[in-house]
Structure formats: structure tokens, C-alpha cells
Amino acid sequence: MLVFLLKSTACLAIFLAFYKLVLEKESVHNFKRFFLLSALITSFLIPNIVFTEYIEIAKNTVSQNLANTSGTPEINTNQLVAEESAFNWEIMLWSIYVLGVIAFGIRFIRHLTQIWSRIRLNPKFKENFITRVLLKQSMPPHTFFNYIFLNKEQFEEQNIPQEVILHEETHAKQRHSLDILFIEIAQVLLWFNPIIYLFKSSIKLNHEFLADRAVIIKNNNRSQYQNTILSYLSHDSFNKNQSIGIANAINYSSIKKRFTVMKTNTSKKSFVFRSMLLLPLMALLLFGFSEHREIAREIPTDHIITMDILGIETVQIQDEVVHFNEVAQVLNQEHLSTYDPKKTKVEINVIQPVYLNTINNLSKKIRTTGIDLIEVFANEVIMEESQFQENVPITPTTTVLNAKQMTVEGIDKAQKELVQPFPESLPQNAGQKTINPINIKINKSGQILFQKDLVPLNDLKGTLSKINDHLSFDERKKTLRSVIEVDQNTPKNIIDQVDQILAEHGSATINIVGPKVLYQESATREEMKEYNALAKKYNAMDRNHIIIKKKEVMRLKVIYGKMSKKQREDAEPFPNFPPAPPAPDATKPPMPPSVVKNVKAIKPVAPPSPPAPKSPLEHVKEMAAKGAAFTLNGKEISAKKAIEVIQNNDKINIDTRGSKDKIPTVKLSVDPIEIDN
Known part of the structure; x- marks a missing residue:
């Protein structure tokens, strides 16, 4: 409402300034009457005009919402909501407005009542379509619709000049009272707007211009008519304060302007030129004070690529972990060779808090491939105060960001109230429930932070059971994402235990994010x-x-x-190497010595057969039970991960070292293991 009032007031002021500077002193009074009334109406129509622009975006997306997270979720002062003021200014302002409307409405009704009383209580007679009301009070002649109010004594003694009667008859014939009623009603509703009073003054003055011109055209004696007007202004017997405000009176002020305009005769050429100036004026007002709205129009997508942001510059594309700088190459090689980039959409998922700059950097890398449709799903996004925008326009290259929470660093209290969690951007069924991803932080001391609370390791399983309790175990295995954020010095045994608890809880994916990748699951x-x-x-x-x-x-x-x-x-097919050539024939061994007869051979006692060697999987499980430490290609891994590696690749090289006093160490490697002497 406030914006509408400001826009309409600005339009009124511009129209009035144009009238005062360009039209008021010209003799085109009928055009000026039309202009003033039209300007008053147009000023309240322009702010309601909406120019709509349709923008094509991906299907099932909405307007861009930007959000951010803080690096220290334990204490996030940017998420504090400004305290509501105890005093309600809106109620007070509306109360003042209503009181003003009532006061000005009573004034308007009182004036109408006075007019009606004078018509009803005083003698009157009708001549043609005009009714003359003879008043006992000493008041200047004035007109309301087809009623002309004259002093009875002056009229009977014929002391009222014929020019004055003709002046008032012009007001009645041209229905000037309709204009007055219109502006009076506008004044009641917009009593607080000073421009309305200036418009009212200009409209009433233009009525006098119209009546003055009618008198001069008929009598053709301008000097005599001017003297008559002056005599009414200087007559002491007339109490001007008793003149009714909603009527047209001959002694209306601005006599100097009336006399000046009487001498003016606007040429047709000048009138056309001044009228043409309205075209750029209207264009300026429409451009500056109308509303521009962009509506998203859905376009189909042939292919959707899913990404997960793992770190500041690391992203997982399906099963492949790549750096931001490699994203464009991966997309071009593995996806865009068979799909049109303009009909391909990228969906980016991020569980941990992410900065807006990170999303922007990734979006720039993606758009180098020709893909425009990018949608981000995040729990929390952090931006700086300078990056905060309201009503972000939707364009074909807009990154659609669906964030549950937005944090603006350095925002003031007034803006803070505007920064609220965004609504879900995708339509949901009535029975659909939100899946809350799991984000766990473990510091170098082994303390576990879950949902901004410190949770003991022994209580973590019970705490997880309260999250997503509407999902079954099988549903969690399909949809639930978990992220473990660790420090460089986080105890490995704590990481392994948390990883095991999340796996038992039914997490579909478990990403361990830290200053460096703990192990490599695919080729670089x-x-x-x-x-x-x-x-x-x-x-x-x-x-x-x-x-x-x-x-x-x-x-x-x-x-x-x-x-x-x-x-x-x-990749390229693995080469089909030919079989190795057969080994060359060995030289014949020398003949064995002759056997000596009658000599009994000593039959040695055979030692017991050694036990069958354990399989690699059994060996690793046995070492895990003993609390051994495991490494894969030189990187520390959990016992669970070591078992998974053996199950997937039973040809892997194993080296076990240990003693009675030390924890055994089991090294796993796809490369041959070199044993130091």
C-alpha cells in the first residue's frame, strides 16, 4: 500500500507540474479540463499496470532463492530474529487515516446539507433548465449544478450585472459541479495528500477560465467584465467566508491569472505541439511507475545430471569425485555427447552449509558446457550482505536455489526480518514428508556435534533414531544422505565408530568430508x-x-x-594380451647313481600337515577383531572398509605386521608391497 501511494503521488506531482508549466496559461480550457480529470484518474491507474515478461525455466522449478550458512553453527548471530516492536505503528496509522476520512466526510456532508437547506428554505423560480434561488444572506453569486444562488435584494433591484448571471449560467450549462464533487470525494479519501488540494485549486480555477471566456465571447467587452469582477471582490457587504466550498463562485481568487488568460489566444500549432509533449510524459510515467513482472514458463528437459558438493571445490558426479576445474570436461565426455545441453538440467545437492560463492563458482564451470538449467537443493546457504537481493529476476541462466535456511552475514535488523526460510519449491503430495539429511561434525578431540548439540558417542544411535522416524529402514537405505565432517587430527577410531553407527541406521550414502580425502574409491x-x-x-x-x-x-x-x-x-577395453610363449625344454639331468643292494633305507617320520591357510577375508576379520589398524594404498581406513575392499577384490596384496606389545598393522594395496629389510 505504501509503495502504491508513493507512486500515485509522484504521478500526480508530475502531471500537475506539466500542467502548471505547459498548459495553465493557454486558452485551451476544455482540453485542460479533460487533462486535469484524466491525470487524476491516470495517476492511480499507472501503479496498477503490470507488464508481464515470460521467462523459460526448467520444469518443476520456481524463482531463485539465495541462502547461506555460517562456518560456526554452534553460535550463529546472523540467524537471530529481530524483536518485534511492542508498539503497533500500523494500527496507529490506520486509526489516524480513518479519523481523517470521518472528519473530511462530515465536512463534505455539511456543505451538501447547507446547499440543500438554501434550496429548500429560500424562494426560487425556474427559467428554462436553470433554477434561481434568491437568498436573504449577502453572499456572492455561486452555482451548484443547475441552481444559481443570488442575493434576493440585489436581484429584485436589478443590481446584479448581466455578465455575472451569464458567468454563473455557464457553470450550470457545462456541469462544472460534477468536477467539484469528484475532486471533493477524492479529497475525503486522500485528505493526507497535499497534491489533491493543488489539483482541486487548478480545477476550480479552470472552471472560471471557461466561464470568463463564455462571457467575453458573448459581450465582447473584456474591460467592463474585468471591472465587474473587481467590484465583487472589493464589495464589503459580501462575506466571502460564507461561500460554499463545493459551489462555483464568481469571486474565486487568482484574479491576476484570470485577467492574464483572458488576453491569451493559443494558436493551433502551439496547441498541437504542447499536446504532443504528453506522449513522452506518459511513456516516462509508464516506464517508471508501473510494475514489471516476470513469469516463469516451464520448458521440458531431456536429461538430468545429479551432483553432490562434497567440499569447497570438490563435487561428486554420480560415482565419480572430481575437482571443480574438471566438471566441464566430465560433463562433455560422459553426458553431453548424446544430449542437447539446452535441454539438459543439472541438479546439485549439498547437505553441509555452503557459501553462495561456492555455488556460483560451480555454476560458472557448468555453464561453460552450454547448460543453462541449474537447480540447487541445500539446507543452508551463506552469503555476504552485499550479495543479498530481493525479487531476483528469473532469466534462462538463473541458478534456481531451494534452501531451507538463508544466512546473510552482516545484515541489519530491518532486513533480517525479511530473510526467512524459503518455502519448498517443488510441489508435494499431502502425505509426503520431509527427509532430513544427517550432518555430523567431529573435532580433533573426538567430540561429536549433531544438530548444533554435543552428543556423546554412546548416545548417537538413540539420537539418530529420533530423526526421520517416519521412514522405514528400507526407505532410509534408498534416500537418506549422511555427511561426516572431520578435522585433520580427528581420531580415526571415532570416525570408524560413527561410520558404523550411520551404516546400521540405514544411511544410503555416507560421505566423510575433511581437509583431505581419507581414501580413494576410483581412479583419478x-x-x-x-x-x-x-x-x-x-x-x-x-x-x-x-x-x-x-x-x-x-x-x-x-x-x-x-x-x-x-x-x-x-574407458578403452583392457588389452587382450596373447598367452606367454612355452618354456624351452630343459636339459636332461645326469643319470642317478646305482642302487646298492641289501641296504635298508631309513624311513623318516613325516611331520604333521600344516593347517590350511586362512582366506584373505578371514584373516582381515581376525585382525579387525584384534583391533588392528588398516591402510589402503597408504591411506588409513576403517576395519569395515577393509572388509568391503577384500570382498570386492580378493586379489589385493596384504601385509600384516605386529608384535605382542603393539597394535597389529594390516596394509592393503593394489600395487605390489615392498618389504623393507
């Missing part, structure tokens, strides 16, 4: 390039003249063992 980009180059080299060789280097073959096997299923499908 550099290793993939090395493998493809070697595999392509051997696949191109003639099998009859192939030269095989053992070092390169071993390297191919090592990298191939690290690859995920997706990487193996996209």
Missing part, C-alpha cells in the same frame, strides 16, 4: 588418461608382432583395479 583423471593411452597403444598393435613391456602391463592392471564400474565402461 590423470590415471584414466594414462590407462587410456597405454590401452589404446596395445590394442592398436598387431598380435603377431606385439612387444609387451612388463612394467606397462603391471601399470595397466593396477589402474584397472582402481576403476569404478562406470569408469571401466567408458
Whole structure:
């Protein structure tokens, strides 16, 4: 409402300034009457005009919402809500407005009542369509609709000049009272707006211009008419204060302007020029004070790519963990070769608090591939105060951000009230419930922070059972995401125990995020390039003249063992090496010595057979039961992870070291293990 009033007041002021500067002193009085009334109405219509622009965005998305998180969720002063003022200013302002409307409404009704009383209580006679009301009071002649009020004594003695009667008859014939009633009602409703009073003055003055011109055209004696007007102004017997405000009176002020306009004769050329100036004026007002609205129009998407932000510059695309700088290359090679980038949508999921700059950096990398449709789903997003915007326009390259909470660093209290959690951007069924992701932080002392509360390790399982209790175990295995944020010096046994608890809770994915990746689950980009180059080299060789280097073959096997299923499908086929040539015939051994007869051989006692060797899986489980420490390719891993590695690859190399006094160490490696002497 406040914005509407400010816009309409600005339009009124601009229209009035144009009238005062360009039109008021011209003799085009009928046009000026139309302009003033139209300007009054138009000033309240322009702020309600809405220009709509349709923007194409991805299906099932809404307008962009931006949000942010703080780096220290334990104490986040930016999330404090400003205290509501105990005094309600809105009620007070509305009360003042209503009182003003009542006061001005009573004044308006009182004036109408006075007019009606004078018509009813005084003698009157009708001549043609005009009714003349003869008053006993000494009042100047005035008109209300087709009633002309004249002093009875002056009229009977014929002391009222004919020019004055003609002046008042013009007011009646041209229905000037309709304009007065319109502006009076506007004044009652908008009594607080000073521009309304200036409009009222200009409208009434223009009525006098119209009546003055009618008198001069008929009598053609301007000087005599001017003297008549002056005589009415200087007559002491007339009490001007008794003149009714809603009537047209001959002694209306601004005599100097009336006399000046009487001498003016506007040419047709000047009138056309001044009228044409209204076109740029209207364009300026429409552009500056109307409303511009952008409506999202859904466009279909042929392919959706899902990403998970793991760290500041690390993202997981399906099963592959890559750096932000490698995102465009991965998208081009693995997705956009068969799909149109303009009809491809990227959905980015982030559980831990994320800064807006991180999202913007990733979006820039994605858009270099030609993909415009990007939607982010986040729990909390953090932005600086300078980045906060309201009513962000939707464009084809808008990153649609759905955030449950937005934190603006350095925001003031007035803005803080506007920064509320965003509504869900995707439609939900009536029975659908929110799935709360799990975010756990473990510091270097092994303390566990869950939902901004310190939770003992022994109580973590019970605390997790209260989260997402509307989901079954099978549903959690399909949808629940968990993130463990660790410090560089976080105890490994605490990480392993928390990881085990989350797995037992039914978490679908468990991402351990810290200053460095704890273990590698797939081949890196550099290793993939090395493998493809070697595999392509051997696949191109003639099998009859192939030269095989053992070092390169071993390297191919090592990298191939690290690859995920997706990487193996996209990589060069593993070379089909020919079988090794048969070993050369060995030289014949020398003849054994002759057997000496009658000598009994001593039959030795055979030692007991050694027990069957344990399988790698049984060995690792036994070491896990003893509390052994495990490493994979030189990186520490949990016992659970070691068991998973053995189950997936029973050809992995194992080296176990230990003593009675020390915890055993089990080294797992896809590369051959070198044993130091």
C-alpha cells in the first residue's frame, strides 16, 4: 500500500507540474479540463499496470532463492530474529487515516446539507433548465449544478450585472459541479495528500477560465467584465467566508491569472505541439511507475545430471569425485555427447552449509558446457550482505536455489526480518514428508556435534533414531544422505565408530568430508588418461608382432583395479594380451647313481600337515577383531572398509605386521608391497 501511494503521488506531482508549466496559461480550457480529470484518474491507474515478461525455466522449478550458512553453527548471530516492536505503528496509522476520512466526510456532508437547506428554505423560480434561488444572506453569486444562488435584494433591484448571471449560467450549462464533487470525494479519501488540494485549486480555477471566456465571447467587452469582477471582490457587504466550498463562485481568487488568460489566444500549432509533449510524459510515467513482472514458463528437459558438493571445490558426479576445474570436461565426455545441453538440467545437492560463492563458482564451470538449467537443493546457504537481493529476476541462466535456511552475514535488523526460510519449491503430495539429511561434525578431540548439540558417542544411535522416524529402514537405505565432517587430527577410531553407527541406521550414502580425502574409491583423471593411452597403444598393435613391456602391463592392471564400474565402461577395453610363449625344454639331468643292494633305507617320520591357510577375508576379520589398524594404498581406513575392499577384490596384496606389545598393522594395496629389510 505504501509503495502504491508513493507512486500515485509522484504521478500526480508530475502531471500537475506539466500542467502548471505547459498548459495553465493557454486558452485551451476544455482540453485542460479533460487533462486535469484524466491525470487524476491516470495517476492511480499507472501503479496498477503490470507488464508481464515470460521467462523459460526448467520444469518443476520456481524463482531463485539465495541462502547461506555460517562456518560456526554452534553460535550463529546472523540467524537471530529481530524483536518485534511492542508498539503497533500500523494500527496507529490506520486509526489516524480513518479519523481523517470521518472528519473530511462530515465536512463534505455539511456543505451538501447547507446547499440543500438554501434550496429548500429560500424562494426560487425556474427559467428554462436553470433554477434561481434568491437568498436573504449577502453572499456572492455561486452555482451548484443547475441552481444559481443570488442575493434576493440585489436581484429584485436589478443590481446584479448581466455578465455575472451569464458567468454563473455557464457553470450550470457545462456541469462544472460534477468536477467539484469528484475532486471533493477524492479529497475525503486522500485528505493526507497535499497534491489533491493543488489539483482541486487548478480545477476550480479552470472552471472560471471557461466561464470568463463564455462571457467575453458573448459581450465582447473584456474591460467592463474585468471591472465587474473587481467590484465583487472589493464589495464589503459580501462575506466571502460564507461561500460554499463545493459551489462555483464568481469571486474565486487568482484574479491576476484570470485577467492574464483572458488576453491569451493559443494558436493551433502551439496547441498541437504542447499536446504532443504528453506522449513522452506518459511513456516516462509508464516506464517508471508501473510494475514489471516476470513469469516463469516451464520448458521440458531431456536429461538430468545429479551432483553432490562434497567440499569447497570438490563435487561428486554420480560415482565419480572430481575437482571443480574438471566438471566441464566430465560433463562433455560422459553426458553431453548424446544430449542437447539446452535441454539438459543439472541438479546439485549439498547437505553441509555452503557459501553462495561456492555455488556460483560451480555454476560458472557448468555453464561453460552450454547448460543453462541449474537447480540447487541445500539446507543452508551463506552469503555476504552485499550479495543479498530481493525479487531476483528469473532469466534462462538463473541458478534456481531451494534452501531451507538463508544466512546473510552482516545484515541489519530491518532486513533480517525479511530473510526467512524459503518455502519448498517443488510441489508435494499431502502425505509426503520431509527427509532430513544427517550432518555430523567431529573435532580433533573426538567430540561429536549433531544438530548444533554435543552428543556423546554412546548416545548417537538413540539420537539418530529420533530423526526421520517416519521412514522405514528400507526407505532410509534408498534416500537418506549422511555427511561426516572431520578435522585433520580427528581420531580415526571415532570416525570408524560413527561410520558404523550411520551404516546400521540405514544411511544410503555416507560421505566423510575433511581437509583431505581419507581414501580413494576410483581412479583419478590423470590415471584414466594414462590407462587410456597405454590401452589404446596395445590394442592398436598387431598380435603377431606385439612387444609387451612388463612394467606397462603391471601399470595397466593396477589402474584397472582402481576403476569404478562406470569408469571401466567408458574407458578403452583392457588389452587382450596373447598367452606367454612355452618354456624351452630343459636339459636332461645326469643319470642317478646305482642302487646298492641289501641296504635298508631309513624311513623318516613325516611331520604333521600344516593347517590350511586362512582366506584373505578371514584373516582381515581376525585382525579387525584384534583391533588392528588398516591402510589402503597408504591411506588409513576403517576395519569395515577393509572388509568391503577384500570382498570386492580378493586379489589385493596384504601385509600384516605386529608384535605382542603393539597394535597389529594390516596394509592393503593394489600395487605390489615392498618389504623393507
